[in-house]
Amino acid sequence: MSNIIFGPIHSRRFGKSLGVDLSPGKKQCNFDCLYCELDPAKTMDAYDDVVSVEEIATAVKTALD
Numbered sequence: 001m002s003n004i005i006f007g008p009i010h011s012r013r014f015g016k017s018l019g020v021d022l023s024p025g026k027k028q029c030n031f032d033c034l035y036c037e038l039d040p041a042k043t044m045d046a047y048d049d050v051v052s053v054e055e056i057a058t059a060v061k062t063a064l065d
Contacts, residue, residue: 004051004059011035018063020056025049 003024008016019036032040 004056005063007063018060020060022051022056023049024051 004021006019006021008018011017
């Protein structure tokens with residue numbers, strides 16, 4: 001499976017869920033959501049190695065097959 005998609009993980013709200021890591025090379029998201037499986041990160045001025053929409057869509061389709 002892609003390093004963009006992780007899981008399935010158990011969600012009390014949704015049952016089984018797939019996680020999507022939009023910055024698989026390193027943690028760049030600074031939202032620090034309570035439900036996120038990833039570690040929190042500091043605020044960044046710029047993002048490196050942004051994952052394209054096409055890569056995300058392909059990874060999700062592959063994970064669902």
